[in-house]
Amino acid sequence: MVKRPPPAELRALALLLAAPAEESLEAVRGLAVHQPWLAPVLEELEREPLAHWQAEHTRLFISGFPRTPCPPFASAWREGQLHGHAAMEQAGLYGRAGLAPAPGLPADYLGTTLEFAAHLLERGDPDAAGLLRELWEGHLVNWIPAFGDTLEQESRLQLYRAVGARLQRLFSGESHA
Template sequence: MTTPLQKALRYKFLSRCLAYPNEAFIPALREALEKIEANRDELLALVAAFEREDAETLQAEYTRLFLNGYPRTVCPPYESVYLEKRMHGESTVAVQAAYAEWEMSVEPGLIDHLATELEFLAFLASAESLDNAVSADARKASERFTQQHMSRWTPQFTADLQAGATLDAYRLLGEVMENTLTPLRPKP
């Protein structure tokens, strides 16, 4: 990712990849991909992998991976589940506080959902791209959010997604997310 705007577009694209794969899913991915210039090849390959599957197969895999797999959900996309083994924990409150600093409101059930957290990073990267007084604050907020939230649970989420996916599309999504989010982790 080169510019803050390209980061924003990539985060938004990845957020869309976590949507339920209904009839609007592929068109939404294609639309989100249109303005991305940096590292497009892996994103194009990901969209192609999703396009190779029929809707019912994608929906079944999505449900198994993210909603209610049996005997367990493979990788529920919620920070609180990964960090606290329950929904709406203390991490959810902390994420909500980060959003509130930027006057963002989110539907209560989606506060610490990975798609929402990616949208928040996209918002901050967009603010950073404005190259004005808000830019530095947005960059600092993004770094803080990444350190305090994303880096604490997304490495395990992406590993679980890659290991647990039975479809190439979702396995590749895990790889793309790992490639995108790994550079954000603080150096040890």
């Protein structure tokens, strides 16, 4: 059996996909204490203005020109559009776990999905293990390695290159359930 990723690492990755704000640098410092792979990115983030980090986040994930290189949504990667079947399928998984996706975000947003996987890992009951296996093998390994690779190639910040590399490693297609 392949070792499962720690829920804390999945939550850290989810947090790093969020839009950077005034408190984000301090949050990364805190995460780096338990996520040593983040330590090398701190020096760069400490010397870059927040506006540069925010612009890179926007370019990569929200509205890059002439295209957005890394939309963090399963539907975009699996179907070439937002709000596709992948979002509906994942919303169904959340419902079967007694949860709902984050308000205002599609159910297939990667940050929400990573939080959901962490929740299932922490529950640890047989139903959660089945849902985690379905999420991992039926959804995540189908697109996150390509997302991570693209993020690693496209990012101008070491932070997002490190996130891309970490996502590739965690979602390489091996079972974690």
